[in-house]
Amino acid sequence: MSEFMNHNQTVELTSSAYELALRLQAHPNISARVLSILDLVENPDDNCETASFAELEVVSELQKLGNDALQDWANSQEKKKALACEKSPEMRRQRKKQLYWYSLFGTIQVIEQTFICVKTEKVFRPFSSSAQIHCRGYSLPLQRAITDFGADVSFGKIPEKLKEHYGITVPISSAQAITQKHAHAVKLSQNLASEIPHRDGVDQIITEMDGTMIPIVNTTPATDDVQIVDRRKNRKLSWKEARLSLVEIPGQKQSLIGGTVGTVNDAGNQLLHSAIRAGIGSNTKVHAIGDGASWIVNQVRRLFGERASYLIDFYHLCEYLAAAAPGNEQQQKKWLKQQKQDLKKNQLLKVLKNLSTRMEPEHLADKFAPVRVCTRYIKNRLEYLDYKSAIDADLPIGSGEIESAHRYVIQNRLKLTGSWWTVEKADDMLALRILRVNNDWQSYWFNYYQETPLIGAV
Incomplete structure (x- = not known):
């Protein structure tokens, strides 16, 4: 019985090997590439001894194999689609045209047979239509890789990254x-929720908001009467506030970020959307x-109305107190430590009394009167200094999360040396950065693949 089974397995293996050999024979480039990979695996000449060298060689061969596979796929599909059109009485053969596009495996090129529809007299390109590509276009996987790099580094460094990781060359332009096309698509795809559900949600959420200045450039647009040859000579540089918001649920590490270069109401709408995503409800x-x-x-x-309590960032207030601290360095530390303890116990009157004993004369400007500035800051915000209640409820008293978010969301990309943005482009890039932070990257590309499968020209 075992001999019979071994015989059947041998026959089956031989049949499979024969079928594979026939199929590879139809694709000589792929066959040659597979043999090259097998040579690497077997290493008959002992010239591939280290794991790192072997890995580099395998990666290189797989890159070439991918290009060969896509090239053969394109040629095969082109012949199939052309043959189907030739059988249709409504189609008449026209001249052939060269078609090529860029992929993660390099440039793919095919000579495509075109046809003309007898009824409409319009040119029809069967392979381009079925494969959903344009000549000189970029495949969606390649666009995804480019956008991934472009969200992190300056545009000029994207080609370097692609060359390093994929061995392909793409122009900076x-x-x-x-990158900007997809950043804009991300911005347009934002569908901000604006109604707090009339049902119970999570018990508590924590929100933080803050702004930071980013570099903005404006150029004078050309008019019918005046054509501007070099826009760099007419540009105006300025700074504009980009605003971030953050929502998190106590005890959970993941937070939701919102942001805009728009108005304060735009920033608020981003915050509300994040709160709704986090599960805010009527309770x-x-x-x-x-x-x-x-x-x-x-x-x-x-x-949020009455459901919200607002707290001034404790460490922000302490900066005012530190500037107003008396004495030498050691005395200042001791005094500041005591004021912090009093603040955490809501002993605001005690803090104000300590400040009042050293109030500067009114004729001094604010920059020379840190005690007066600190006193005014506290008095104008007494209702937002209830640190004791926050501490008792095990809630944060500092906005360090949003300050950290400014660094890894905005500053690491929008404030790179030499980077200047139009307001629209900055808003788009901010939306792209936030998409990644909020773990919506996969969702965006899934939806984009479904809605826009076309390999488009840039």
Whole structure:
């Protein structure tokens, strides 16, 4: 019985090997590449001894195999689609045209047979239509890789990254155009929720908001009367505030980020959308933290009303106190430590009394009167300094999360040396950066593949 089984297995193996040999014979480039990979695996000449060298060689061969496979696929599909058109009485053969596009495996090129529809007299390209490609286009997997790099590094460095990781060359202009195209698509795809559900949600959420300045450039547009040859001579450089918001649920590590280069209401709408995604409901309490900027307080009140409590960032307030501290360095540390303890116990009157004993004369400008500035700051924000309640509820009293987000969301890309943005491009790039931070990257590309399968030209 075992001999019979072994015989059957041998016959089956021989049959499979024969079928594979026939199929590979139809694809000589792929067959040669497979043999090269087998030579690497077997290493008959002992010239591939180290694991790292072997890995590099395998990666190189797989890159070439991918190009050969895509090339053979394109040629095969072109013949199939052309043959199907030739059988149709409504199609008449026209001349052949060269078609090529760029992929993660390099350039793919095919000579495509074109046809003309007898009824409409329009040119029809069967392979281009079925494969959903344009000549000189970029495949979606390649666009995804370009956008991934473009979200992190300057546009000029994208080709270097592609060459390093995929062995392919892409012009800087194309890399920039593709990244900006998808950044804009991300921005347009934002469908911000604006209604807090009329049902119970999570018990508590924590929100933080803050702004940072980013470099903006404006150029004078050309008119019918005046054509501007060099826009660099007419550009105006300025700074504009980009605003971030953050929502998290106590005890959970993942937070949701929102951001915009738009108005304060736009920033608030981003915050509300994040809160709804986090699970805010009719029963949810909102613990909001930020600096003393009035726009943040106003947005929290507008969005959440009485359900929200607002707290001035403790460490932001301590900067004012540190500037007002008396004595030498050691005395300043001791004094500041005591004020911090009093603040955490809500002993605000005690802190104000300590400050009042050293109040500067009114004729001194604010920059020479840190005690007066600190006193005014506290008095104008007394209702937002309830640190004791936050500490008792095990809620944060500092907005370090949003300050950290400014670094890894905005500054690491939008404030690179030499980077200047139009407002629209900055808003798009910010949306792209936030997409990644919020783990929506996979979802965006899944939807984009479904809605836009076309390999488009840049």
